[in-house]
Amino acid sequence: MESTARVDQVLALVRSSGGRATSARRAILQTLFEDSHEHPTAEQITSAVQRDQPDVAESTVYRFLDELEKLGVVNSVRLGHGPAVYHLAEHTQHHHLVCSRCGRMVEVSDEIFDSLRRSLRRDYDFEIEPRHFTLAGHCTSCTDP
Amino acid sequence: MESTARVDQVLALVRSSGGRATSARRAILQTLFEDSHEHPTAEQITSAVQRDQPDVAESTVYRFLDELEKLGVVNSVRLGHGPAVYHLAEHTQHHHLVCSRCGRMVEVSDEIFDSLRRSLRRDYDFEIEPRHFTLAGHCTSCTDP
DNA sequence: CTGGCTGTTGCAAGGAGGTCGCAGCTCCGC
DNA sequence: GCGGAGCTGCGACCTCCTTGCAACAGCCAG
Numbered sequence: 001m002e003s004t005a006r007v008d009q010v011l012a013l014v015r016s017s018g019g020r021a022t023s024a025r026r027a028i029l030q031t032l033f034e035d036s037h038e039h040p041t042a043e044q045i046t047s048a049v050q051r052d053q054p055d056v057a058e059s060t061v062y063r064f065l066d067e068l069e070k071l072g073v074v075n076s077v078r079l080g081h082g083p084a085v086y087h088l089a090e091h092t093q094h095h096h097l098v099c100s101r102c103g104r105m106v107e108v109s110d111e112i113f114d115s116l117r118r119s120l121r122r123d124y125d126f127e128i129e130p131r132h133f134t135l136a137g138h139c140t141s142c143t144d145p
Numbered sequence: 146m147e148s149t150a151r152v153d154q155v156l157a158l159v160r161s162s163g164g165r166a167t168s169a170r171r172a173i174l175q176t177l178f179e180d181s182h183e184h185p186t187a188e189q190i191t192s193a194v195q196r197d198q199p200d201v202a203e204s205t206v207y208r209f210l211d212e213l214e215k216l217g218v219v220n221s222v223r224l225g226h227g228p229a230v231y232h233l234a235e236h237t238q239h240h241h242l243v244c245s246r247c248g249r250m251v252e253v254s255d256e257i258f259d260s261l262r263r264s265l266r267r268d269y270d271f272e273i274e275p276r277h278f279t280l281a282g283h284c285t286s287c288t289d290p
Numbered sequence: 291c292t293g294g295c296t297g298t299t300g301c302a303a304g305g306a307g308g309t310c311g312c313a314g315c316t317c318c319g320c
Numbered sequence: 321g322c323g324g325a326g327c328t329g330c331g332a333c334c335t336c337c338t339t340g341c342a343a344c345a346g347c348c349a350g
Contacts, residue, residue: 020297020346042337057300062337064298078223081308083336108269116261124253165317165326187308202329207308209327226337228307 003033010073017071024049024056028064032074032088039077039085148178155218162216169194169201173209177219177233184222184230 007029011021019025031040031048040048046061065086068074076084120126152174156166164170176185176193185193191206210231213219221229265271 015347018297022298022346024299055300058336059301059338060299066338108265112264112268113261116258119257120253123257160318163326167316167327169328200329203307204309204330205328 003030006033010068013071013073014067019067024053024060025064027053027056028061032086039087041083041085043083045086148175151178155213158216158218159212164212169198169205170209172198172201173206177231184232186228186230188228190231 007026010029011026014025015021027049028045031045035048038044042058042061042065045065046056046058049056049061065074065076069076069086072089074086075089076086078084152171155174156171159170160166172194173190176190180193183189187203187206187210190210191201191203194201194206210219210221214221214231217234219231220234221231223229
């Protein structure tokens, strides 16, 4: 699917919930879909958007990202001490392992969690966030302090 | 074990790493051990400490918590949009499920992760943080938006 | 294709949460 | 005790967001 089509798809969703399709929003979505493998911060998204539309303010980006998160289009994660990172919910049939020693980030597929998911549902009446989550830990072989 | 003894134990660790056992640090540890089932924020810890020692500054608490985290005595977690919460690492042979809808927090025992842990070690050369982590998701039956 | 209601925007100020520099103080090995 | 390394309170500062507001722009009815 082409990213323009996806942008329009999300904008349609936005409009169906009473929002409007503005050029700033289109540019933000375009950025998210183009860099969809990344985990950009709001600031990085803003910079990317401003290469095309220099007058888009950071607050606009934050406001729209909040709305997209409520709509389930993006997820945000706050790792460690830095700012939150955002990514498309649909892109994340994977999860993250972040090494607390060397900072390496590994993506693991979703299937590995299937049995855990079943246990939690059965024993704790709980659904793991289906789209994304992060586990802390460290590489088995990591020698950093 | 009595909490005073544990406080002394941690202070001994602090000293063995070149730090000093001051009265502010003793009070901070006492608070952590007394409220060990809670997940207090730095601000809550400061307030508790200040009931005994009003002159302890918040920055002192932050600095010591950082050091305790480096020593592996406490862990910090940033959930959602609020401030980080802290808790003793030794107390957390459990993990947290936080419902993104109603905010309910469930503690689950560590054993349920055993098989996941084995898979990640085998396939990804990764050790899950043995002390604590948090999973996002929602209650199966939760009806909040 | 225009008028106007309503949602959105840029801007700048504000705020929460945390960090830092420093002068004075305290711990503790000697 | 004494001296120097480490710690502290204080306040300024920083980052990452959030908010209030007046101007502006979608978009639907007519």
